[in-house]
Amino acid sequence: MQTFGFLCKRLYLCIRYIVNNHVMVTITDIAASLGITPSTVSRALAGSSRVKESTRLAVEKKAAEMGYERNVVASNLRKGRSNMVGIVVPRIHREFFSRVIGGAESVLNEAGFNVIICQTMESREAEIKALKALRNYRVAAIFLSHAIESRDSSHVREIIGTDIPLVQFDRVFPDLPGAKILGANCEGAFTATKHLISQGYKRVGTIAGYMSSQAFVERLAGYRLALESAGIPFDSSIVFEDSIVRETGREACLKAIEAGCDALYCAGAYSALGAVDALREKGIRIPEEFGLVGTSNESFTSLMVPSLSTLGQHPFEMGQAAANAFLEGRANTEVIPMELHIRQSSKRIK
Amino acid sequence: MQTFGFLCKRLYLCIRYIVNNHVMVTITDIAASLGITPSTVSRALAGSSRVKESTRLAVEKKAAEMGYERNVVASNLRKGRSNMVGIVVPRIHREFFSRVIGGAESVLNEAGFNVIICQTMESREAEIKALKALRNYRVAAIFLSHAIESRDSSHVREIIGTDIPLVQFDRVFPDLPGAKILGANCEGAFTATKHLISQGYKRVGTIAGYMSSQAFVERLAGYRLALESAGIPFDSSIVFEDSIVRETGREACLKAIEAGCDALYCAGAYSALGAVDALREKGIRIPEEFGLVGTSNESFTSLMVPSLSTLGQHPFEMGQAAANAFLEGRANTEVIPMELHIRQSSKRIK
DNA sequence: TTGTATGCGTTATCAG
DNA sequence: CTGATAACGCATACAA
Secondary structure (H helix, E strand, C coil), X not given: CCCHHHHHHHHHHHHHHHHCCCCXXXXXXXXXXXXXXXXXXXXXXXXCCCCCHHHHHHHHHHHHHHCCCCCHHHHHHHHCCCCEEEEEECCCCCHHHHHXXXXXXXXXXXXXXXXEEEECCCCHHHHHHHHHHHHHCCCCEEEECCCCCCCCCHHHHHHHCCXXXXXXXXXXXXXXXXXXXXXCHHHHHHHHHHHHHHCCCCCEEEEEECCCCHHHHHHHHHHHHHHHHCCCCCCHHHEEECCCCHHHXXXXXXXXXXXXXXXXXXXXXXXXXXXXXXXXXXCCCCCCCCEXXXXXXXXXXXXXXXXXXXXXXXXXXXXXXXXXXXXXXXXXXXXXXXEEECCHHHCCCC | CCCHHHHHHHHHHHHHHHHCCCCCCCHHHHHHHHCCCHHHHHHHHHCCCCCCHHHHHHHHHHHHHHCCCCXXXXXXXXXXXXXXXEEEECCCCCHHHHHHHHHHHHHHHHCCCEEEEEECCCCXXXXXXXXXHHHHCCCCEEEECCCCCCCCCHHHHHHHCCCXXXXXXXXXXXXXXXXXXXXXXXXXXXXXXXXHHHCCCCCEEEEEECCCCHHHHHHHHHHHHHXXXXXXCCCHHHEEECCCCHHHHHHHHHHHHHCCCCEEEECCHHHHHHHHHHHHHHCCCCCCCCEEEEECCCCHHHHECXXXXXXXXXXXXXXXXXXXXXXXXXXXXXXXXXXEECXXXXXXXX
């Protein structure tokens, strides 16, 4: 026996259907055509154990028949959280970041999440805007690799507080809680620098990146360790900080040449490219007169001539790791190995 | 004078606040602390003209003070549409696509939209899944560059119908309604082929891509036109279809060599890379014995040796154009010029 | 096992 | 110009 309210609703639905004959079908529609209530449909579709098997089957059949699909907006509102994960990166056209995103997406999609992506273009302002937008979407989690301009983490803490799970990757604020996915930066930089030394380069400098970011701090530490383990004193005058793009990399390399370096470990991907520019300008031959190892195995590095030796990260795996950390509710720091690809730019000894 | 219901609500809010002392502030909170109703707050915040200036100011002040930010999920549900735009691309780590996304995002963000990105990995199944997910989010629009596996547009038509504005770019189904952003493919391919002919190459073939996509059809037409305008008969035996990735490009080029070609216009970005592989394998010199022009000015093309001549698109501008077409409600076809970058791989005549 | 009632936060419609 | 009220579609506590 139907209640009066129920019948009213049904009448309303009929009218709605006539007026606008292509609305999305809702659980109420399914309920109406099955003579049951929306709550039961909701439960059946959610796979609740508190619904009769036969009812569930009937609901599922009808839902498929009517082409029902859950309105995730309504569902998210009701649940107070969404099935979206926000990923905030400096620039998506950097191969490293786009591959991290790819890795994260592959895992998250499997688990029923969608990914919303924001670019900061290295600007702190844009990062704040993106984080706020994501919070307003009530995303289930935020994966962040912060902008260079974000010298400290106060804005992140302020905006996302502790309500939204945070997973940081690569460019990580050490003082923030939550999971962190890092490359084995120290170890990697150690290996890379060691390799340059083993090739007979005598004065190995580094284009070190930004010390506001954990990743670069660790790479510098690895570089230093390699020197020390080879009995070479660390010399801060051939450590060039704050360079990460091609142009500043070029400038840093010019200074390195002045300072008598014959090799550079570049902690950034594009600063190494700038170093190549500088060396070409000066007519210095690679690798005979000058050795180079870059970081991040972007595909252009193997296509260049001379091909560029790189300390490769595994961005896809980092994305997967970030997604898994979130899905499993972990808040630890995970280290993804790095791998040295020795190519022409550092291979002086055959 | 407050109504009874209003006071109840206020009491409820107090209790909620005590129980959970860190909830997001809502328009109801603002209304309560200002002694007005949520409707007025909503109107004030929406910039409605039907609200007193002083009230608006008071509301805005209070909102800022309390750190209010609109719950977009609720807003979207109520409005029946969202401020998200879905972008569906084969792979975001393709520089072309990531730059299109960048361009679209830059315009959309200004206009208050956020971007949700889905990758299809060239799979029709994944494309269907992505389109459905976006529809379930009630996105404001979908920007699509379809997967290679999607040989026809039936699934797109079926899923998004006419409810959601569709903007297609680059890989476009001509039979679907809505805006289309295309490179000047025919003209571009004409110029590229003409250039090869002008360099003295005698038998210019093409790695033509997939004929299910408008863009490739047009490039083939441009190629053909260039031959005809030079009085060279079109020869379908040196048109290699269905190649778009590096490996298939390599295979196509091997066939082209067999068929006596001494130049290729490659309609894909990575197929040209495969062609380089094939020529290296066979020990054929570029550009002296064989000329190559690729499509899409990916950054590796200028870093390679020999550097690769390309028919460059303007992906960032294409993204902007897509966003503008959507924002202005246009449904026309827009053509973005292409530009021939002549580099070493095709420059036989100094 | 199912139905009833309510609220998530916002906005639109209608009164006043 | 502002207030009351309902509804967007779904999920859940509670009742039956």
